[in-house]
Amino acid sequence: MTGQVRTVDGRVAGRRGQATRQKLLDCLREMLDTSPYRDVKVIDVARMAGTSPATFYQYFQDVESAILEIANDMAKDGQRLKTLAEDQNWSGKGGFAAAEALADGFLEFWRDYEPILRVVDLASAEGDKRFYKVRQKILTAVTGSLTEAIENMQAKGKVGDDVQPNAMAGTLVAMLAAVAGHQKGFESWNIKMKDVRPALSTLVFMGVTGKKPPTR
């Protein structure tokens, strides 16, 4: 299913090849952790991996393609977010707990992949479809689950139907992603994450159920 690993000129990579390829990806990821995206150079990645630029180009079209590879792995891992939103009971205290878990899931996921997600965000905003697709893969599942949840609440008459479920779900997901992506920003802005967490959960809960969260 994952398909075989191939070199740029189409040959299937063997054991050794896969190892170097992986090493290049690891070094690229480390590079992105420490340098601005614009300053990441193939030559530096190659040097760090103890190989030559020519080798890099044997496995990747360019830097973007390599990042896309990392991003795809990330997207697989991202499916864990989906499980946090689906088949939850959103009423009452349990619902608020679900909202908290969802918020935590986003915060943690973004902490794990921050530099990659930055690039994915930029590239998809710039209209790169490959990156857009990755972003979708991560967010679409969550949005879908939330949409269903909101539709259920509306069916029960708990929420006014003056809001489109998918628009609300999309907005909530965008919010979660944005806040998760600016955790450092919040911190250095005198806003503590431990205060942001309840704010996020509250908004998710209110967005889904249309109600104030239960007092604890």
Next chain:
Amino acid sequence: MTGQVRTVDGRVAGRRGQATRQKLLDCLREMLDTSPYRDVKVIDVARMAGTSPATFYQYFQDVESAILEIANDMAKDGQRLKTLAEDQNWSGKGGFAAAEALADGFLEFWRDYEPILRVVDLASAEGDKRFYKVRQKILTAVTGSLTEAIENMQAKGKVGDDVQPNAMAGTLVAMLAAVAGHQKGFESWNIKMKDVRPALSTLVFMGVTGKKPPTR
């Protein structure tokens, strides 16, 4: 107050110099509209402006500094967002209208400056303090006004004080910025902006007041 326009080596630019400088900025901005950030080259900007790379370096340290210049102008214009959040009456229908106006303000502002804001977002997430400061300048004022509004509501006992006003305000602003920055994404995702607008406004209203918006 704006200070005189200076060349890199400290000379004050005259009439002609300022004109070239501005032309370079304009071309850079146009370039960012159409090319990925990573692919914007000094040589292309210079060519488009009908001048040479050496001239570019006479006025700007590097591409980032030039973008920062554009971003600073943008930040000035961004102060219009602040007025949308301050001294509003957030109760009842008027409050919901205020929330709508705020959402519209964000959507419009991001539409005006999308490519620049993308870069500002990336660079500040990457830890570049100059860009972080610009981002702050735009968002901090709005956040402050919203914080006040929430504090007022809490003082009146309308909202539970289990949420920190500034954390909630920061979260709402992050949400507004994120959604505004992904307008194209939403559209191509089958979610119409006209549906997102009420979702956004509703969340802002609920975040500030702790209540469901009034039915219309």
Next chain:
DNA sequence: CACCCGATCTGACTGATCGTCAGATTTCTG
């Protein structure tokens, strides 16, 4: 108008990186 002088621009250069290719090196196979 001819000249001058500061402001402005640019050609040309060095060095770094990109991206490619043919050939060297390593690993695998029988």
Next chain:
DNA sequence: CAGAAATCTGACGATCAGTCAGATCGGGTG
């Protein structure tokens, strides 16, 4: 161990970054 396949790399032409000394421009002056 020989031969083949896989893998790696040195070397190269092209492009771009960034610098500097000198050419050009344009307004003011006598």
